[in-house]
Amino acid sequence: MKLYHWLSVFFLIGLLACGGGVAPVSDSTAPNATDWLVDTNFVRDGGPGKDGIPSLDFPEFITANSVTFLADSEMVVGTKINGVIRALPHKILDWHEVVNLETNGDNHAFSYCPLTGSAGLWSVPARFTNKTFGVSGLLYNSNLILYDRETDSNWPQMFNQAANGQLIGEKAVTHAVIETTWGSWKQMYPNTTLLSNNTGFSRDYEVYPYDNYLTDNTLLFALSRQDSRLHLKTRVLGVADANVNIVYPLNDFSINIQTINEVFATSEFVVVGSSQINFAIAFESRLSDGTLLTFTPVDSALPIVMQDNEGNQWNVFGEAVSGPRQGTKLKLKSDYIAFWLAWVPYHPSPTIHVF
Amino acid sequence: MKQATYNYRIAIAILLLLSPNAKSATCSCAGVSLTNTVNLTQFNAEQWQLSISFTQSDISDLVAGTNQINDETGRFRETDSLILGATYGINENWALSAIVSKIEHRRRNAIANQRTETSSGLGDSMLLVSYAPKKISPFNRNEWAYGLAVRIPTGENDAGKPIIFSEDLQPGQGAWGESLWLHYGHAFDQAARWQVYIDANYQVNGNNQRDYSFTNEWNLSAGVSYQLSDSWNFKAGVQYRSAVPHTRFGNNIPNTGGQWVNADIAIDYAINPATHLSLSTIQPLYRDLIGALQFTNKNSYTLSLSTLIE
Numbered sequence: 001m002k003l004y005h006w007l008s009v010f011f012l013i014g015l016l017a018c019g020g021g022v023a024p025v026s027d028s029t030a031p032n033a034t035d036w037l038v039d040t041n042f043v044r045d046g047g048p049g050k051d052g053i054p055s056l057d058f059p060e061f062i063t064a065n066s067v068t069f070l071a072d073s074e075m076v077v078g079t080k081i082n083g084v085i086r087a088l089p090h091k092i093l094d095w096h097e098v099v100n101l102e103t104n105g106d107n108h109a110f111s112y113c114p115l116t117g118s119a120g121l122w123s124v125p126a127r128f129t130n131k132t133f134g135v136s137g138l139l140y141n142s143n144l145i146l147y148d149r150e151t152d153s154n155w156p157q158m159f160n161q162a163a164n165g166q167l168i169g170e171k172a173v174t175h176a177v178i179e180t181t182w183g184s185w186k187q188m189y190p191n192t193t194l195l196s197n198n199t200g201f202s203r204d205y206e207v208y209p210y211d212n213y214l215t216d217n218t219l220l221f222a223l224s225r226q227d228s229r230l231h232l233k234t235r236v237l238g239v240a241d242a243n244v245n246i247v248y249p250l251n252d253f254s255i256n257i258q259t260i261n262e263v264f265a266t267s268e269f270v271v272v273g274s275s276q277i278n279f280a281i282a283f284e285s286r287l288s289d290g291t292l293l294t295f296t297p298v299d300s301a302l303p304i305v306m307q308d309n310e311g312n313q314w315n316v317f318g319e320a321v322s323g324p325r326q327g328t329k330l331k332l333k334s335d336y337i338a339f340w341l342a343w344v345p346y347h348p349s350p351t352i353h354v355f
Numbered sequence: 356m357k358q359a360t361y362n363y364r365i366a367i368a369i370l371l372l373l374s375p376n377a378k379s380a381t382c383s384c385a386g387v388s389l390t391n392t393v394n395l396t397q398f399n400a401e402q403w404q405l406s407i408s409f410t411q412s413d414i415s416d417l418v419a420g421t422n423q424i425n426d427e428t429g430r431f432r433e434t435d436s437l438i439l440g441a442t443y444g445i446n447e448n449w450a451l452s453a454i455v456s457k458i459e460h461r462r463r464n465a466i467a468n469q470r471t472e473t474s475s476g477l478g479d480s481m482l483l484v485s486y487a488p489k490k491i492s493p494f495n496r497n498e499w500a501y502g503l504a505v506r507i508p509t510g511e512n513d514a515g516k517p518i519i520f521s522e523d524l525q526p527g528q529g530a531w532g533e534s535l536w537l538h539y540g541h542a543f544d545q546a547a548r549w550q551v552y553i554d555a556n557y558q559v560n561g562n563n564q565r566d567y568s569f570t571n572e573w574n575l576s577a578g579v580s581y582q583l584s585d586s587w588n589f590k591a592g593v594q595y596r597s598a599v600p601h602t603r604f605g606n607n608i609p610n611t612g613g614q615w616v617n618a619d620i621a622i623d624y625a626i627n628p629a630t631h632l633s634l635s636t637i638q639p640l641y642r643d644l645i646g647a648l649q650f651t652n653k654n655s656y657t658l659s660l661s662t663l664i665e
Contacts, residue, residue: 054466211609
């Protein structure tokens with residue numbers, strides 16, 4: 001058989017195998033460029049695919065006394081929902097990122113992104129039939145993008161709203177979470193429960209899945225903005241609104257509880273934190289009745305962390321537990337505790353608070 | 356003499372069509388081997404060899420170090436690669452080869468409503484020059500060959516727009532690369548029914564437009580082949596592969612790189628002295644992978660058709 005005949009045979013086979021062309025084919029249900037509220041140049045496929053990192057859906061929680069797998073120095077994220085106190089350890093969250101919670105009939109989606117060091121708690125809309133969120137497998141500026149299983153819409157965690165899909169633009173209802181050590185959290189809430197490591201998944205929760213990422217000064221994905229003033233993985237409490245864009249590095253708080261009363265034009269808030277207890281949070285200091293409170297720290301009385309000029313004492317969730325305003329709850333001001341690398345793309349050129 | 360030469364051509368053709376030569380195991384990502392059909396010694400002066408091969412790889416084993424992990428996400432991850440190769444013998448010792456590819460990746464997790472994500476398109480290509488100073492013949496039972504190749508980023512590497520798929524789901528790497536091969540073969544008898552081979556290969560890959568690199572790896576393979584009859588040949592070998600972690604911005608990507616040991620088994624049928632049909636499989640024997648969780652080959656199967664053009 002002549003050479004050109006063989007070449008023709010092979011070319012034909014190749015052509016048929018290619019379906020007559022080499023145009024790329026992508027999943028026809030993937031989001032398209034015109035339907036995102038964030039810059040798609042910085043939305044990336046993280047690798048595992050949708051639900052490749054499995055969420056924990058209504059998992060088991062165990063009492064603090066029965067915990068054997070978590071040291072007091074290890075980090076947890078604490079929640080208080082309808083009076084129920086729970087903690088979720090980083091070492092499990094690093095592997096699952098989204099935990100769907102049900103508390104006395106209310107549903108919440110908890111999320112933690114190991115690449116941006118950010119934790120959040122959202123209410124699941126009551127109208128949803130499927131009341132769970134999952135891990136989309138996508139990242140925006142390295143930040144986890146959740147998806148709701150009701151509509152398949154995509155919600156970048158630190159964006160706090162749906163950025164793509166049927167619910168595009170809908171804002172998440174956020175709730176305070178306290179990121180601290182397990183030992184500190186037990187001091188605050190001795191009756192807490194903890195997310196069990198019996199999750200139903202075969203994962204070694206004693207191993208951090210991202211090598212040296214937690215401490216090194218490297219990125220895994222490109223960011224829309226970077227700022228070299230701080231180490232990329234510096235944990236900061238971020239506060240941002242129309243008047244202010246400021247971060248408070250957690251390691252710079254004093255060992256004892258510290259309060260910082262801030263006034264920027266119409267932005268009035270108090271920041272409270274401690275480097276030893278390893279927590280920080282911010283609340284609006286002007287109440288709905290127009291009263292502007294000023295706060296001083298309270299040590300050795302956890303979960304009470306501060307007292308105001310009226311004599312009210314407030315716990316770490318911004319709830320007045322004693323005084324004339326007992327039962328009042330301060331409005332959450334801070335957006336996230338996150339790595340410095342994560343704050344900058346959302347809020348460029350922030351002020352770094354000098355302690 | 357003429358019959359001996361004929362038998363040797365069959366034996367050599369079978370060995371070298373079956374031998375991995377520069378074949379590298381499909382890595383735990385999209386690093387598709389382009390060299391399954393490259394032959395470093397099976398050519399004659401002014402002669403063409405054409406080949407087409409189809410490989411299906413199941414990349415859904417989840418491994419941490421040496422331990423296989425139960426995934427529980429119902430993950431499905433497969434890659435199909437179609438590779439066309441052409442080799443031309445410049446003279447008895449030198450040859451040029453060209454390879455083009457078409458790649459399709461598929462990914463699905465059962466939790467996510469069974470929706471499959473697919474990336475398909477032209478893959479990377481390769482140009483190879485090989486030098487075989489010694490070939491097995493009725494008068495020579497040993498052969499040596501060397502090969503040098505450049506990997507050309509002809510493949511699409513930003514599939515999935517606007518949300519670009521992960522690097523391991525791209526048809527092409529998007530980066531230039533180079534490879535170096537060494538080959539040794541030995542026939543145990545004059546009929547060359549029993550043969551052994553050893554191959555070594557080292558690959559270097561550059562950065563793509565997103566500063567991602569599949570970095571470097573080397574492969575060592577050894578095996579035996581036995582000519583069962585004039586038409587049938589069987590081969591069994593072991594491959595060892597060692598890959599360093601991938602990088603982005605020069606930083607190691609977690610859960611990439613490691614060491615693999617695979618069994619490489621093939622059977623070949625000579626349709627005629629010049630045309631062969633081959634079925635082969637790669638099965639993992641041992642893995643020691645870097646990181647806490649890495650997806651890697653469960654198995655792969657290849658069907659090849661090749662022919663020598665006089």
